[in-house]
Amino acid sequence: MSEQKDIWVVIEHAAGVVKSASLEAVHAARQLCSQSGGQVKAVYCGAQSSEGVKTVARSGVSQVLLIADSDLENYTSSRYLTALLKCMGDAPPFAILMAATNHGKELAPALATHLGSGLATDCIGLDYNESSGILVKRPVYAGKALSSLEFSGPEPVIITLRPNAFRADPVTDAKEAPIIEHSPEWTEHSRLLHLKEIVKGSGTIDITEARIVVSGGLGMQAPENFHLLEELAEVLGAAVGASRPVVDNGWREYSNQVGQTGRTVGPDLYIACGISGAVQHLAGMSSSKCIVAINKDPHAPIFDVADYGIVGDALEILPILTREFKKAVQA
Ligand SMILES: Cc1cc2nc3c(=O)[nH]c(=O)nc-3n(C[C@H](O)[C@H](O)[C@H](O)COP(=O)(O)OP(=O)(O)OC[C@H]3O[C@@H](n4cnc5c(N)ncnc54)[C@H](O)[C@@H]3O)c2cc1C
Structure with missing residues (x-):
C-alpha cells in the first residue's frame, strides 16, 4: 500500500x-x-x-x-x-x-x-x-x-x-x-463517442437521489391514474417511481422503475401505492428509512416491510393525502 x-x-x-x-x-x-x-x-x-x-x-x-x-x-x-x-x-x-x-x-x-x-x-x-x-x-x-x-x-x-x-x-x-x-x-x-443531443425525460427529480419517492404499482389500475401520484409528489417535492409491470405496460418510463431490474432507491420516505411487495420490488426500496404502503389487500407482503400501512383503495386515499399534505405544507 x-x-x-x-x-x-x-x-x-x-x-x-x-x-x-x-x-x-x-x-x-x-x-x-x-x-x-x-x-x-x-x-x-x-x-x-x-x-x-x-x-x-x-x-x-x-x-x-x-x-x-x-x-x-x-x-x-x-x-x-x-x-x-x-x-x-x-x-x-x-x-x-x-x-x-x-x-x-x-x-x-x-x-x-x-x-x-x-x-x-x-x-x-x-x-x-x-x-x-x-x-x-x-x-x-x-x-x-x-x-x-x-x-x-x-x-x-x-x-x-x-x-x-x-x-x-x-x-x-x-x-x-x-x-x-x-x-x-x-x-x-x-x-469514439460524440454527444449529439440530450432529450430531457419526464420528471425533474431523479428517483435515486430523491428524499421522498411516491411509487405506483398495478393497483393504480390505469396509466391515467398516475396523475394522483404526480399531484402528491408535487406537494411533497418527491419523485414518482413505479413497479416493473407498470413500466412493462408502458405506463411509466424505465427510469422510474424501482427494483432488482430497475433502480435502487433509499429515500427518507417511500410511499408504495397499489404495489404488492414482491421480493424483486423490495430489492430496490427496502433500505428506505420510512415505508408507507397503501393497498386494498391487508395481507399484501408490502405490509411486512412497511412502517405505516393504509388498507384501502389508493385511488380514493391519494387525493385525501394530497389535500392534507398541502394544508400541512401551507400551514
Ligand atoms: C427476474 C425478475 C426481475 C424483476 N424485477 C422487478 C423490478 O425491478 N421491480 C419490480 O417492481 N418488479 C420486478 N419484478 C416483478 C415482480 O416479481 C412483481 O411481479 C412486481 O413487482 C409486481 O408489481 P405490482 O406490485 O405493481 O403488481 P401486483 O403484484 O399485481 O400487485 C398489485 C397490488 O395492488 C393492490 N391493489 C389493487 N388495486 C388496488 C387499489 N385500487 N388500491 C390499492 N391497492 C390495490 C393489490 O392488492 C396488489 O397487492 C421482477 C420479476 C422477475 C422474475
Missing part, C-alpha cells in the same frame, strides 16, 4: 449544478481521510469554471482539480475517462470515489479496467484501517445480504457510492479550496 492516501472524488453536475450524490461522496471521502491522513481532492470536468466549481471548493475538500474543456460540458464516458487519466498522469491517488449514478456506473468500471484496479460498486458503508486500507460494504443478493470487501492490487481503488447512503449536513464552515486547472489532451479513444 502506498504512503500517499489522497482520495479523489469525481464530481457530477448538470449545467453547473452539482449533484447532491457527489457532495455525499465528498463527505464520505472526508471521513475516510480523517482516518487515513490523506487529502480529499475533487475532480470537476466541465466547460469552464462555474458556480458548481465554487460549490465544490466550499464543500470541505483540500483542492479542486478543474479539467476545463468545452468537450466536457456534457458527460461522455470516453472524454471523461481520457481527461481523468491525463490529470492523474503518473501520480495516481490512493482511491477514487464517485456516486453510483448512471454516469458513475459507466465511468467507474471503465476507469478500473484501464488502470487494472479493484472496483467496488454501489457501496453503502466505508471504513479504513492501516493494515487493510479501505474496507467497503455493499448489498448483494438483491439487497438480502451485505458483503464486506477489501482491496488488493494496484491503486487507485475505485468505489461508487449509493446515493442517499452517505448523507450529511451541508458543510458551512469550510475555507474555499484552491482550484487547480488542468487541460485534457484528446486521444483517438476520446473521440
Whole structure:
C-alpha cells in the first residue's frame, strides 16, 4: 500500500449544478481521510469554471482539480475517462470515489479496467484501517445480504457510492479550496463517442437521489391514474417511481422503475401505492428509512416491510393525502 492516501472524488453536475450524490461522496471521502491522513481532492470536468466549481471548493475538500474543456460540458464516458487519466498522469491517488449514478456506473468500471484496479460498486458503508486500507460494504443478493470487501492490487481503488447512503449536513464552515486547472489532451479513444443531443425525460427529480419517492404499482389500475401520484409528489417535492409491470405496460418510463431490474432507491420516505411487495420490488426500496404502503389487500407482503400501512383503495386515499399534505405544507 502506498504512503500517499489522497482520495479523489469525481464530481457530477448538470449545467453547473452539482449533484447532491457527489457532495455525499465528498463527505464520505472526508471521513475516510480523517482516518487515513490523506487529502480529499475533487475532480470537476466541465466547460469552464462555474458556480458548481465554487460549490465544490466550499464543500470541505483540500483542492479542486478543474479539467476545463468545452468537450466536457456534457458527460461522455470516453472524454471523461481520457481527461481523468491525463490529470492523474503518473501520480495516481490512493482511491477514487464517485456516486453510483448512471454516469458513475459507466465511468467507474471503465476507469478500473484501464488502470487494472479493484472496483467496488454501489457501496453503502466505508471504513479504513492501516493494515487493510479501505474496507467497503455493499448489498448483494438483491439487497438480502451485505458483503464486506477489501482491496488488493494496484491503486487507485475505485468505489461508487449509493446515493442517499452517505448523507450529511451541508458543510458551512469550510475555507474555499484552491482550484487547480488542468487541460485534457484528446486521444483517438476520446473521440469514439460524440454527444449529439440530450432529450430531457419526464420528471425533474431523479428517483435515486430523491428524499421522498411516491411509487405506483398495478393497483393504480390505469396509466391515467398516475396523475394522483404526480399531484402528491408535487406537494411533497418527491419523485414518482413505479413497479416493473407498470413500466412493462408502458405506463411509466424505465427510469422510474424501482427494483432488482430497475433502480435502487433509499429515500427518507417511500410511499408504495397499489404495489404488492414482491421480493424483486423490495430489492430496490427496502433500505428506505420510512415505508408507507397503501393497498386494498391487508395481507399484501408490502405490509411486512412497511412502517405505516393504509388498507384501502389508493385511488380514493391519494387525493385525501394530497389535500392534507398541502394544508400541512401551507400551514
Ligand atoms: C427476474 C425478475 C426481475 C424483476 N424485477 C422487478 C423490478 O425491478 N421491480 C419490480 O417492481 N418488479 C420486478 N419484478 C416483478 C415482480 O416479481 C412483481 O411481479 C412486481 O413487482 C409486481 O408489481 P405490482 O406490485 O405493481 O403488481 P401486483 O403484484 O399485481 O400487485 C398489485 C397490488 O395492488 C393492490 N391493489 C389493487 N388495486 C388496488 C387499489 N385500487 N388500491 C390499492 N391497492 C390495490 C393489490 O392488492 C396488489 O397487492 C421482477 C420479476 C422477475 C422474475
